[in-house]
Amino acid sequence: MGKGSRKARTTRRAENKRRKVRDVFVGRPFEGLAAEPELIALREFVPSATAKLTLAESVDAEGDKEVTLASVLPGAAAAMVRADGERFVGLQVQTRSSDVSRDLGRSLRWVLDAEPGAVLAAPDTTSEPGENERLQDLLVPDAELEPELHEDFSWWMDSDTEPTGEVALSLERANAAIQPSERIGPAAYWVHAGEKAHLRWVRQEDENEVLKALARLSVRDELALGEDSRYAGSFRAHGLLVPVWDLDPDAHAREWIEPTKQLGARLEEALASLADQPLDAAERRARDGLIGRQFTLR
Structure with missing residues (x-):
């Protein structure tokens, strides 16, 4: 050779x-x-x-x-x-x-x-x-x-x-092509998408931990931002989880600022509780349901 x-x-x-x-x-x-x-x-x-x-x-x-x-x-x-x-x-x-x-x-x-x-x-x-x-x-x-x-x-x-x-x-x-959008909190954005309005919130915590915390709030019936809102699902983006809520399209973005802060406080509390309170059976089922509601943003 x-x-x-x-x-x-x-x-x-x-x-x-x-x-x-x-x-x-x-x-x-x-x-x-x-x-x-x-x-x-x-x-x-x-x-x-x-x-x-x-x-x-x-x-x-x-x-x-x-x-x-x-x-x-x-x-x-x-x-x-x-x-x-x-x-x-x-x-x-x-x-x-x-x-x-x-x-x-x-x-x-x-x-x-x-x-x-x-x-x-x-x-x-x-x-x-x-x-x-x-x-x-x-x-x-x-x-x-x-x-x-x-x-x-x-x-x-x-x-x-x-x-x-x-x-x-x-x-x-x-x-x-612009959809009306406003920043209503750190990495939390309201958008009016025609017939619907949404809150998209990029969370910096580990995505599995966020899902667990969301599941805990879901079991407590604390996952919504109030009346005329519901948790829609989540998507992954560059390694982080982005939960999404459907909102009343007739309400102005500023009307969701305080509910978003309150939800953030509940989410922080739920995240902190995971350290010494593992998910119970109902919360694990809720987490599995949330995983099934992940989607791709287009």
Whole structure:
């Protein structure tokens, strides 16, 4: 066997090893960040929202750089710099790799050096993993995220730019697709979806523990937010559980703020009680029923 053949095999093994590293799926990409639930909400179901990122000192030693996280950018772009120089990174994009945090980290690094008017159409999902590329490496881990929700996408343009032609048409289509939404608590979002209204609440606790706590509340008949509401089910998103409630569509979002706080207190109490009070038979049956009510958000 010649040296050339051995070298070729070694090269193929090395390439396969790199490919395997790149393709390792990260089921909970935002773990370790205090902003994890908000990141998931903005990526999965919040239509039009922005939030300022808190960059790590290693990224912004002078403290003079600002980057705005966006639920979605024009054309589902990964990042852009507006004509006025404001930098944006988009969460809702067309393509993704096995590690969403790395995709976003690369887009963040790109936008820090981009010029006004530049657009990154898609995140870099093909380069080999490198050091200090993930959001956990680039943001202050314990910094909270305070999203600002918008009624439309006019923030895509700076105040001195008037959209025309295809840009104006794209903006019009995007605005027409927005479902009225409001943030009524940390990672808790009210949305009016036509004939129904919902509360979607991203919970940062272990999903199995959340299901147990929800089951305990269900047995106690404490799972609803009050009259004209019911627990609808839950879905998984990036490693966390998102419980969903159906709400009276005629009630305003602000009417659900206090009931959501009260439900949160009951849920916290139920979560704490699990440490020394395992589920009884009725609660286990309720948990199994809740598992059967998980669905996929479309």
